[in-house]
Amino acid sequence: MIRIIMNGSPMEVEEGTRVLAAAQDAGVRIPTLCYHKDLCVAGNCRVCLVEVEGQRALQAACALPVSEGMTIRTNSAAVRAARKHVIELLLSEHRVDCLKCARNGNCELQNLAEEYRVEEREFIDLGLERSLDRSSPSIEKDDSKCIRCQRCVRTCTELQRISALTVAHKGSKMRVDTFFGNPLGDVVCSNCGQCVSRCPTGALVERSSIDSVWSALDNPKLHVVVQTAPAVRVSIGEELGCEPGKRATGQMVTALRRLGFDKVFDTDFTADLTIIEEGHELLRRLKAKLLDHDENTVLPMFTSCSPGWVKFLEHQFPEHLENLSTCKSPQQMFGALAKTWYASQAQVDPENVVVVSIMPCTAKKFEADRPEMRSVGARPDVDHVLTTRELARMIRQSGFDFGKLEEQAYDTLLGTSTGAGVIFGATGGVMEAALRTAYEVVTGRPVPFRNLEILPVRGMEGIREAVIPIEGCLPEWSFLEGVDLRIAITHGLANAWELIEGIKAGRLSYHFIEVMACPGGCLGGGGQPIPTDMEIRLERMAAIYEEDRQMPLRKSHENPDVQRLYEEFLKEPLGEKSHELLHTHYTAR
Amino acid sequence: MTTKEKWTRLQQQQGRVRMIFEEVDCAALLRKAISLGQESIIEWIESSGLRGRGGAGFPTGRKWRLAAAQKADRKFVICNADEGEPGTFKDRRILEEQAIKVCTGMALCALATGAREGIIYLRAEYSYLLTSLEETIQEFHLLLKKLDLPFDIVIRSGSGAYVCGEETALIESLEGRRGEPRNKPPFPVEKGLHGFPTVVNNVETLVYCAMIIERGAEAFRRLGTKDSQGGKVFSVSGDADIEGIFELELGMSLASFVDLFGDGDTKAVQVGGSSGHCVPRKKFDETVIGFEGTPTGGSMMLFNSSRSMYHILHNYLEFFEEESCGQCTPCRVGCQQLLRGIEAIKKGEKDAHYLQELLRLARTMSVSSKCGLGQSVANPFISIAQNFREEILY
Numbered sequence: 001m002i003r004i005i006m007n008g009s010p011m012e013v014e015e016g017t018r019v020l021a022a023a024q025d026a027g028v029r030i031p032t033l034c035y036h037k038d039l040c041v042a043g044n045c046r047v048c049l050v051e052v053e054g055q056r057a058l059q060a061a062c063a064l065p066v067s068e069g070m071t072i073r074t075n076s077a078a079v080r081a082a083r084k085h086v087i088e089l090l091l092s093e094h095r096v097d098c099l100k101c102a103r104n105g106n107c108e109l110q111n112l113a114e115e116y117r118v119e120e121r122e123f124i125d126l127g128l129e130r131s132l133d134r135s136s137p138s139i140e141k142d143d144s145k146c147i148r149c150q151r152c153v154r155t156c157t158e159l160q161r162i163s164a165l166t167v168a169h170k171g172s173k174m175r176v177d178t179f180f181g182n183p184l185g186d187v188v189c190s191n192c193g194q195c196v197s198r199c200p201t202g203a204l205v206e207r208s209s210i211d212s213v214w215s216a217l218d219n220p221k222l223h224v225v226v227q228t229a230p231a232v233r234v235s236i237g238e239e240l241g242c243e244p245g246k247r248a249t250g251q252m253v254t255a256l257r258r259l260g261f262d263k264v265f266d267t268d269f270t271a272d273l274t275i276i277e278e279g280h281e282l283l284r285r286l287k288a289k290l291l292d293h294d295e296n297t298v299l300p301m302f303t304s305c306s307p308g309w310v311k312f313l314e315h316q317f318p319e320h321l322e323n324l325s326t327c328k329s330p331q332q333m334f335g336a337l338a339k340t341w342y343a344s345q346a347q348v349d350p351e352n353v354v355v356v357s358i359m360p361c362t363a364k365k366f367e368a369d370r371p372e373m374r375s376v377g378a379r380p381d382v383d384h385v386l387t388t389r390e391l392a393r394m395i396r397q398s399g400f401d402f403g404k405l406e407e408q409a410y411d412t413l414l415g416t417s418t419g420a421g422v423i424f425g426a427t428g429g430v431m432e433a434a435l436r437t438a439y440e441v442v443t444g445r446p447v448p449f450r451n452l453e454i455l456p457v458r459g460m461e462g463i464r465e466a467v468i469p470i471e472g473c474l475p476e477w478s479f480l481e482g483v484d485l486r487i488a489i490t491h492g493l494a495n496a497w498e499l500i501e502g503i504k505a506g507r508l509s510y511h512f513i514e515v516m517a518c519p520g521g522c523l524g525g526g527g528q529p530i531p532t533d534m535e536i537r538l539e540r541m542a543a544i545y546e547e548d549r550q551m552p553l554r555k556s557h558e559n560p561d562v563q564r565l566y567e568e569f570l571k572e573p574l575g576e577k578s579h580e581l582l583h584t585h586y587t588a589r
Numbered sequence: 590m591t592t593k594e595k596w597t598r599l600q601q602q603q604g605r606v607r608m609i610f611e612e613v614d615c616a617a618l619l620r621k622a623i624s625l626g627q628e629s630i631i632e633w634i635e636s637s638g639l640r641g642r643g644g645a646g647f648p649t650g651r652k653w654r655l656a657a658a659q660k661a662d663r664k665f666v667i668c669n670a671d672e673g674e675p676g677t678f679k680d681r682r683i684l685e686e687q688a689i690k691v692c693t694g695m696a697l698c699a700l701a702t703g704a705r706e707g708i709i710y711l712r713a714e715y716s717y718l719l720t721s722l723e724e725t726i727q728e729f730h731l732l733l734k735k736l737d738l739p740f741d742i743v744i745r746s747g748s749g750a751y752v753c754g755e756e757t758a759l760i761e762s763l764e765g766r767r768g769e770p771r772n773k774p775p776f777p778v779e780k781g782l783h784g785f786p787t788v789v790n791n792v793e794t795l796v797y798c799a800m801i802i803e804r805g806a807e808a809f810r811r812l813g814t815k816d817s818q819g820g821k822v823f824s825v826s827g828d829a830d831i832e833g834i835f836e837l838e839l840g841m842s843l844a845s846f847v848d849l850f851g852d853g854d855t856k857a858v859q860v861g862g863s864s865g866h867c868v869p870r871k872k873f874d875e876t877v878i879g880f881e882g883t884p885t886g887g888s889m890m891l892f893n894s895s896r897s898m899y900h901i902l903h904n905y906l907e908f909f910e911e912e913s914c915g916q917c918t919p920c921r922v923g924c925q926q927l928l929r930g931i932e933a934i935k936k937g938e939k940d941a942h943y944l945q946e947l948l949r950l951a952r953t954m955s956v957s958s959k960c961g962l963g964q965s966v967a968n969p970f971i972s973i974a975q976n977f978r979e980e981i982l983y
Contacts, residue, residue: 049957147918172913
């Protein structure tokens with residue numbers, strides 16, 4: 001233990017502790033901007049300056065480790081003066097446009113300006129012109145609001161290993177930019193939006209679709225249906241004043257009805273459907289490989305639900321596109337079915353059906369816009385994608401008291417789901433859902449885990465692996481008898497990269513791999529409420545698994561509406577209709 | 590004094606030092622060092638009182654001892670030849686004429702610290718030196734082989750950023766990243782290049798190390814003053830009767846310096862380049878050139894009464910506005926504010942009171958910037974704005 005003196009009070013902290021954390025232990029909050037719990041320390045904004053006895057210069061609390069006898073003042077006159085200067089300097093460089101900013105009310109710079117009462121701006125306005133890059137369907141970037149903290153750069157590099165965003169130029173021209181300043185829509189960006197979640201200001205925000213959705217809802221000729229992704233129900237509350245981990249499925253359904261959607265459906269339904277299709281695809285690949293020794297069949301199979309991951313693979317590892325499941329993501333399966341099967345069942349003209357999805361994700365906006373995702377005519381299957389944050393904004397605009405809304409149920413047909421569908425929202429969830437079904441298809445018995453909870457695939461570790469021994473197969477799957485099914489789960493694209501490198505080098509070998517672009521899976525998606533950190537993601541994760549436990553049905557193949565869909569429309573998994581509507585292909589980029 | 594008399598006096602004063610550009614037998618010097626052993630080498634350098642000649646003035650012996658104490662699989666010696674301070678051009682001549690002594694200094698550091706790998710980080714603009722340096726290194730490697738010294742030197746070129754003279758930015762650049770200074774601690778002697786203990790020494794410092802081993806610590810220590818021992822190579826430029834590179838004792842008064850080099854009309858001397866202090870005529874007498882007074886990495890720029898101090902400050906601020914790496918707020922935005930600020934005052938868009946605001950900002954920059962670059966912008970700003978207030982305002 002190291003003895004230090006914090007603001008006059010002696011305290012003991014563990015060796016290696018940074019002053020910022022030590023202060024927190026002492027009940028002192030030191031303001032920060034470039035610091036983020038998920039990222040390495042940069043120490044570049046200089047807001048967290050503290051005075052250390054014996055040192056001429058002030059020190060960045062986020063970066064400075066404590067040392068024996070260190071005497072620290074977090075609120076001396078020198079500290080306050082420097083901090084205020086730093087905030088004023090940032091404001092002089094920032095296009096202060098708070099009222100019109102998407103982050104108004106949830107901006108770290110704004111909070112600091114308020115806290116330090118920066119009333120009269122002494123310094124010269126450096127007059128940054130608005131420079132909006134709206135080339136990406138997912139993310140918009142406005143350099144004039146950037147405070148150069150590099151949180152986005154560290155996110156893109158450390159968590160995602162993409163480096164679509166990087167630092168360019170130096171001095172007054174230094175800025176966060178793409179490779180050669182190309183438009184964000186033309187670079188290797190996966191659209192994951194993790195940078196958006198970590199931007200302290202409004203320099204990086206999602207492309208908003210709120211206006212388009214309102215105008216669809218306002219048009220009486222249109223039949224507007226909405227689908228909600230698994231992870232939204234455990235996070236929407238955060239954006240509307242609840243604590244992280246609040247489950248708000250019923251209130252969200254009610255809110256969506258009140259907003260004017262004609263039907264409120266659930267992406268969990270098509271998550272269940274994905275399991276049927278993807279599970280059978282896996283079994284078919286296993287059969288081709290193990291029984292027929294087909295050389296054209298590739299293993300491991302990668303999941304394809306995460307559009308950030310898919311685009312990452314298209315850019316970085318195009319030689320592995322054959323490994324990707326051909327299944328569309330649940331969002332896109334929903335879109336395709338809404339405009340075909342649902343339209344005919346509901347007897348509405350598909351031309352008049354508008355599909356809106358509520359996603360924890362910014363990459364879903366890009367995915368909906370992909371040319372492959374058009375089953376009926378030239379319009380996209382999913383017309384508009386809203387993030388969790390955008391939905392919350394619409395709810396606020398409508399003036400509902402979210403906390404007081406009654407709980408309602410989803411509409412049937414595309415709204416019935418199982419616990420297997422909801423756990424798609426957490427890393428490992430697709431794998432767990434797939435195993436619950438595939439194991440039972442092959443052996444006729446449920447997965448041998450208590451309460452169907454396959455704990456080895458759960459958790460927050462970056463790369464997890466498990467071996468599921470397959471025993472007692474039904475006759476038609478006898479080729480799997482005694483096979484140890486090797487599976488892996490990864491989340492965060494830096495981890496995905498490491499996993500693929502391991503496979504390429506022959507160090508790792510699996511049959512099936514779940515990959516989610518975002519840390520924690522969709523619950524940590526780039527469209528989720530800001531801020532995010534591990535504690536918040538764990539709360540959301542606990543809520544997802546609680547949601548699963550509360551569901552009467554826990555296995556995708558037991559979803560009665562999915563069964564009905566096969567009976568009346570699709571006929572069989574991987575069949576002709578499925579091929580037409582539920583499967584897709586990928587493009588090397 | 591006539592120019593001729595100045596030259597005579599200058600010869601005398603230089604004659605007392607004569608270390609950097611003297612020919613020595615490097616093989617013999619290294620043999621001597623090997624017989625001295627690690628501990629004695631460090632002790633000699635420590636007792637010589639040598640402080641880093643790049644400008645910051647950290648005691649060299651202490652730096653070597655800290656690196657020597659580290660247990661690590663690899664250690665590095667880096668020769669900082671990224672001589673970018675405006676008005677400094679002495680390392681260039683040392684590398685032109687005495688590269689073998691630079692290599693010898695690096696090998697001494699390797700002996701003292703246990704490093705086996707040396708790197709010369711050469712300023713991009715000095716790439717014309719590459720061929721001759723490569724030849725010297727080859728020759729030096731043969732010598733090392735004969736002496737059975739396991740040490741190896743390579744050259745790495747910078748890309749033109751001033752900030753890469755800052756040792757941690759230099760290391761970042763060597764690792765292939767943007768030259769941005771790191772947080773300290775950890776210092777390079779603990780975690781430097783690729784995370785291994787690393788000594789970064791200026792070109793001139795390394796040559797003095799060689800000369801201390803050659804002539805003994807006492808020969809060095811008896812030069813200069815108590816706080817500024819030894820000689821120093823100065824780069825003299827500006828409105829000077831005599832310009833060029835001169836090795837003189839540290840600790841002389843600025844008045845005697847100006848007597849030697851000035852044109853008789855010197856109104857100010859910028860001591861230590863753009864990041865140094867500007868001393869006005871009235872303070873020449875009281876200013877000591879050295880660590881106890883006004884330190885310098887070697888740059889001495891003389892200005893006579895024909896010069897506008899506003900333009901000089903403007904020029905420095907333009908330089909910093911461009912050469913700040915841009916990562917930390919006080920330096921990136923502060924430099925722009927100081928520059929735009931004096932322009933606004935000059936144009937009458939801001940009143941005289943605003944200069945006080947800028948002085949406060951400069952003081953904040955000096956205590957809040959992440960590295961020495963941003964911290965030292967206050968030196969020229971405050972010294973010029975205070976000593977030549979009228980020239981800045983009107």
